[in-house]
Amino acid sequence: MPMPHQTYMQVIKRRLVGKEGAERVRVLRAALDELPGYKNGPYADLRKWVMDQMEESRVRARATHRDSIAVRREGAAQIALVGAPNAGKSSLLHALSDVQIKIGNYAFTTLRPVPALTRIGGVLVQFVEIPGLIAGASEDRGGGRALLGVLRGADAIVYCHDVTAPLDALREVRREVDLTGIDLPAILAATKVDEADGDTLARLRAAVPELPAVPVSVLDDDSIEAFKQEVWRLTGLLRVYLHHDGETKEEPLALWPGATVADVAESIHKDVGARSKGGRVWGPSARFAGQQVGRDHPVQDGDTVEVIA
Numbered sequence: 518m519p520m521p522h523q524t525y526m527q528v529i530k531r532r533l534v535g536k537e538g539a540e541r542v543r544v545l546r547a548a549l550d551e552l553p554g555y556k557n558g559p560y561a562d563l564r565k566w567v568m569d570q571m572e573e574s575r576v577r578a579r580a581t582h583r584d585s586i587a588v589r590r591e592g593a594a595q596i597a598l599v600g601a602p603n604a605g606k607s608s609l610l611h612a613l614s615d616v617q618i619k620i621g622n623y624a625f626t627t628l629r630p631v632p633a634l635t636r637i638g639g640v641l642v643q644f645v646e647i648p649g650l651i652a653g654a655s656e657d658r659g660g661g662r663a664l665l666g667v668l669r670g671a672d673a674i675v676y677c678h679d680v681t682a683p684l685d686a687l688r689e690v691r692r693e694v695d696l697t698g699i700d701l702p703a704i705l706a707a708t709k710v711d712e713a714d715g716d717t718l719a720r721l722r723a724a725v726p727e728l729p730a731v732p733v734s735v736l737d738d739d740s741i742e743a744f745k746q747e748v749w750r751l752t753g754l755l756r757v758y759l760h761h762d763g764e765t766k767e768e769p770l771a772l773w774p775g776a777t778v779a780d781v782a783e784s785i786h787k788d789v790g791a792r793s794k795g796g797r798v799w800g801p802s803a804r805f806a807g808q809q810v811g812r813d814h815p816v817q818d819g820d821t822v823e824v825i826a
């Protein structure tokens with residue numbers, strides 16, 4: 518008596534996790550050989566499903582070879598979302614932006630890095646989902662090398678881990694990233710917290726104390742907002758508001774840590790940067806509102822600056 522067909526489908530799906538291209542086709546062909554050869558009924562349907570999967574894998578393999586996977590940089594910083602299949606990366610990307618992203622309950626819905634722009638405190642930040650990094654990715658499994666190449670170009674990493682999933686899923690992904698020698702500032706998005714109790718999150722935090730964990734649920738807007746603030750901190754960028762002609766511009770500049778009033782002036786125009794003697798400052802770096810400072814005065818996140826040329 519063969520295995521019930523539903524069980525069989527799950528077995529095949531499980532075997533397919535992490536398999537791409539030729540390897541995926543091989544698994545499917547082997548499954549086809551094992552299936553009872555009924556001409557109709559649920560087993561015939563299952564057979565058809567396997568064949569469709571094979572065709573899709575072949576098309577996909579061709580597509581991955583043809584298309585470059587480079588991601589055009591946009592915004593003030595590029596943040597990579599990294600994690601095992603089904604960790605909730607696409608859902609998080611979707612919650613952060615307006616782009617339409619395929620979300621599915623199966624592995625490898627996303628095949629290529631998917632960028633999306635988000636405004637954090639008025640500054641555009643680019644998130645890039647790095648799909649399905651799996652064990653062996655650093656040796657190019659699942660097209661891993663190209664994906665890790667995209668990751669290398671990012672400014673920071675958000676590891677995504679489903680709080681209800683075994684910790685090994687996160688460990689494997691981190692190992693592949695480490696093996697590639699990529700060492701970027703990182704935090705951990707503990708995803709799907711709506712499905713877990715407080716203990717689960719506490720256990721995750723205890724297991725990976727070196728990665729600050731931010732609980733997120735795409736069902737909870739406040740968690741997404743708090744997550745954005747953590748990401749902002751992660752970028753290390755400084756928001757500086759320009760004050761000019763008695764008005765403060767609504768959109769802040771984004772500057773790298775260590776930026777000075779001279780850099781603020783320079784961002785207005787090169788000539789202004791060269792000419793500027795200093796400025797007036799309001800906010801965190803000012804000892805009092807409107808303090809007059811020299812051009813070498815370091816600005817801080819949230820400052821308002823009036824450049825004196």
Ligand SMILES: Nc1nc2c(ncn2[C@@H]2O[C@H](COP(=O)(O)OP(=O)(O)O)[C@@H](O)[C@H]2O)c(=O)[nH]1
Pocket residue numbers: 600601602603604605606607608609619620621622623624625626627708709710711712733734735736
């Ligand atoms: N309950 C709940 N489910 C989620 C959440 N985020 C993602 N999921 C589900 O988890 C599955 C995998 O999500 P997806 O974003 O495609 O994961 P990816 O493979 O990492 O891109 C989907 O069925 C999502 O609906 C969440 O915050 N809460």
Ligand SMILES: [Mg+2]
Pocket residue numbers: 606607608626627646648
């Ligand atoms: Mg995805």
